[in-house]
Every structure is written in C-alpha cells, then in structure tokens.
Amino acid sequence: MAEVVLQNVTKRFSDHVALDDVSMTVPDGSFVVLLGPTGAGKTTTLRMISGLDQPDGGEIFIGGMPMRGLTPAQRNVAMVFQQYSLYPHLTVRENLEFPLKSPLLSTPRAEIDRKVKAIAEVLQIAHKLENKATALSGGEMQRVSIGRALVRSPQIYLMDEPLSSLDAKLRADLRIELKSIQAGSGATLLYVTHDQIEAMTMATHVGVLQQGRLVQFGSPREVYENPVSIYAAARLGLPRINILPADIFAGAPPRARNIGLRPEHIRQGSGEESLVTRVEHLGDQTRLHLSFRNHQIVTVTDAHTALRSGDIVKIEPNKPLYFDAEGMRLA
Template sequence: MAEIALTQVSKRFGAVKAVDDVSLTIADGEFVVLLGPTGAGKTTTLRLVAGLETPDDGRVFIGGVDVTGLPPAARDVTFVFQQYSLYPHLTVFDNLAFPLRSPTRRTPEDEIKRTVREVARLLRIEDKLGNRATQLSGGQMQRVAIGRALVRRPAIYLMDEPLSSLDAKLRSELRIELKRIQQDLGATMLYVTHDQTEAMTLASRIGVIHQGRLVQIGSPRSIYEDPADIYVATRLGSPGINLLPRALFPDVAAPTEAVTIGVRTEHLAIARACTGAVTGKVNWIERLGDQNHLHIDVNQRQIVSLVDPDEGLGVGDEVAVSLRKPLFFAADGQRVR
C-alpha cells in the first residue's frame, strides 16, 4: 500500500475550474471519502490520481514518487466505476481473473486460481464463480466489479460511487462488506460519493468538496460536530441541520458576528409550552419506530427535532423549544465561535 499526496492541484475544462488548488494527503491504509454534490469535482480529483486526467497545475505523488506525468498503467492503482463494467460473456471467475491475465501482469494460473478464490471468499461470492456475469443480481455484479480491483492488490484503490446504482438494502450490506474488506487488507482507499451515509459509515476521514475546492477534511465526527461553514454543516445530517435567524432565539448567548444559528435535530430540546420560553406548534410527526421527528412551526420558521416516541406530543400541541450545542454562522456563511 502507499500514501497519496496532492499538492496544489488544479484542473480546468474550458472556463470551468473543476478542481481548484486542492492539497490532500492520504496516509497508507487510510479510507478517505470525498463528499459533495454532482459537479463538485470529486470524480475529476479521482481521475487525476488515476492518471486519466492531467492537472493544469500542481503535482500528484503516490508512495512518495511524483507520478504527475505517468500514464495510468504505471501508477499501480485500480479504479472501480459507478457502473459494473463487467464482461457479460465471461464467468465470474474469468471476470475476476482478467486483470491477472493481462500481458503487463501475466500471473501463473495456479496463483490466479488461489487469488480469485480468496477474493471471492472475501466478497462472499465463491458459489457464483461458474456463473456468467449476466446471471447475477445487481449486488453480486457490483461485488465482482469490486473484486476485480481487489485481485490486483495495487498500491491504491480508487472508487467512484460504486454503490449508487444499488437499492437501499444492498447499499447498506455492501457498505459493511467494503469497510470490513478494507480493514482486513489494510488497503489505502480514496472513495467519492454524494451520499452522506456512505461517507459517515466508511471513512477514516471525510473531505468535503464544493465547486472544486476542498472546504474541510477531518474525521466523520469532527465534520459533523464542528463544520467550518454552512455548506459543510448542510452536507451531513438527516434530516438536515436547522438554520435559523439569530433573532429567533434572542436569549441564546452568541458571538456578535452571528446572523444564523445552526442546530442539529438531536440538539433541540422540546417540551410542552411554558411561560417565557420560545414556543412553537407541532405541524407534523414522522414516526420512525425508535424515534420521532417533530416538524414544528416557530414564528413561521420550520424546525425539525428528534424526540423519543414516548414523549406524548401530538399534532397541534404547543411546545417550548430550547437549544443545546448551537452552531453560529456569520453573514458570509463562515463559522463563528
């Protein structure tokens, strides 16, 4: 395995700056997830590491070696794409073995068999090795696509939203499998997604990207609890963070520059209305089994709060609202403390 380092890397496509002065180091054995919406520059960053794109500025290092000018084949990386990209006429075994049979990486057949069976066991598809790719379910096909990257044992694994085309149950299952495999192999992985759940559950560190810039990078917990600005705060959390005008809670101590208060659903304390408190009315309740989300109108502002289902509150109830662990943002969206 190897370290990845991007130093002041930029990439333009015409007038669009897809990647803007990104510097990022990924340690050996780390699982780093780049999180952002479509068009943020995530995939372009991945392609720059793979050598599928050449940076206009900056350098790319893998294992301490400057690979900026090297072709993809010389970088010892594998790339898992969003689509399965399997050979439909080949069996699962032959799809998995294909990288090991290429002229540049010719491997003895006995070693191919051993490696393919080991990877199939890791992915729990050893009973499918004789099937053609067209006979597999979506989840099985994605496992094969991931397995084709694993058989190579490269320095770096690059993954471009590999779970996004699967249904919710399969995505949940494969997230667990992928994290387990990464830890078992001690693999260095750079993974891009727009899905906050994938980022939170998979990553050692999350890098949040906005308009080609790396806005913030840190552990999932630090990104969630200590966002650098409103953009980062809104990328994580379901339901999303409540963004409220400072004037709505005049009694809350806040920095003088603060114009917006951010508060997570679990950091709103809700109780039956009492004299002197900020009050609102319950408009709607989402019942999620072990918890409820209350949708509350406070002075014509909508707030979502997480409460225990045994709280006993109903639609139309007047409630008192108070804040725990509020976050404060200036007029430009930057965090103030």
C-alpha cells in the same frame, strides 16, 4: 499501500474549473470519503489520481513518487466506476481473474483461484462465477466490478459511488464488508459518495468539496461537530442541520447571521413554544417537525413519545453553531 498527496492541483475543461488549487493528503492505510454535490469535483479528483486525466497545474504523488506523465497502469491503482465496467463476453470468474493475469502482476494460478474464491464469497456472488456478465442483475454486475478491484493489491483503491445501484440491504452489508476489508488489509482507499451514512460509518477522513475547492478535511466526527461553514455542515447529518436566522433565539454573538442546530441539539421541555406539525415514528427514534416563528425545524425525540400533530412543545438551542453573512463558521 501508499500515501497519496495532491499539491495545488488544478483542472480545467474549457472555461470550467473542475478542480481549483486542491491540496490534500490521503494518509497511508486510510479510508477517505469525498463529499459534495454533482459538479463539486469528486470524480475529477479520482481521475487525476488514477491518471485517466492529467492536471493543468500542481502535482500528485503516490508513495512519495511524482505521477506526472505516468499511465494508469504505471501508477498501480484500482478504480471502481459508478457505471459497470465488465467484459460482457466473459464469465464472472474470468472478469475477476482478468486483472490478476496482467503480465505486470504474473500471479500464480493457485493464487488467482484463492483470491477469486475469497472475494466472490465476500461479495455474495460465488454461485454466479460461471455465469456470463450479461446474465447478471445490475446489482450483481456492480459487485463483480467491485470484486475485480479488490482481488488486486494496488497502491490505492479509487471508488466512484460503487454502491449507489444496490438495494438497501446489500448496500448496508457491503458497507460493513468494504470497511472490514480495508481495515484488515491496511489498504488506502479514496471513495466518492453522496450517502452521508456511508461517510459517517466507513471513513477515517472526510474531504468536503465545493465547486472544485476543498473546503474541509478531517475525521467524520470533526466535520460533523465543527464544520467550517454552512455548506460543510450540510454535507453530514440526517436529518439535515437546521439553519435559522441567528436572532430567532437570544444569545447570538456579534456578526452572526445564521444559527445551525443539529436535530439532536434542540432541547425540549423548556424555552419557547413551537407547534408540532408532523410526527415520524421510525422505530428507534421519532422525528418531530416543528413550526417555530414561521420557520420549519426538524428535531428528534423519544421513540415512544405521545406527542401528536397540533401539540405545543417548548424548545431551546443546545450546542448551537453560528455562521456569518458569508456562511462561514464563527468561533
């Protein structure tokens, strides 16, 4: 495996700047998740590293070697696309074997069989090995696509929302399996997702992209607890962070325009009165939807709370985050 370094990488498509002077280091053996809305530059970053697209400026290094001018095959990367990329006329087994039969790898037959069997069991498709790819469900096709990358031992795995088409249970199972495979093998993995749970549970590092710029890079806990901006704060956390006018509570510092409160950082039982507008019982916790001075707030409370819509509850901020007029974090 290898460290991946982007130095001042820029990519333009006509007048649109897809990546704007991005510098980032993906440490060797790390699981890095890129977060951001559609158009932020996540997939473009993967395509730059894989060699499918070339940067207009800056340099990319994999394992200390410059990648400029090298084809995807020469870079020894494995990429999983959001859309299935299977050979429809081949069986599942043949699709999984295909990258191992490359003349560049020259994998022995016994090793091919061992790897295919192991990955098929992990991805719960061992019973489908002799099926044609066209006979699979959408979720099964995506699992084969993931498996075709996992059977290799590339310098880096690049995954573009690989679990988005799977049902909730399989998605949760594969989150665990992917993280286990990555941690056990020491693989370097760069992963794009919109799923905040995937980012929090799988990543060693999170990169937050905004309109082609990398605005924050750090551990999931660091980005969650110490976001550099309202934009970064909104990328992680479910329910989303509450953003309110800074003067809605007393004690705001100078230059503060907004206060950010994570749902778990709203203390109940003291402070100022708010109206309960909705109660969501989720089993392990309960979400309270509150109306406070004409602003809507979501917080969490005891799973067995007796509160109901129409009740009054007192609240006050705990561990608030403050942001200036441009949405940047104030110390």
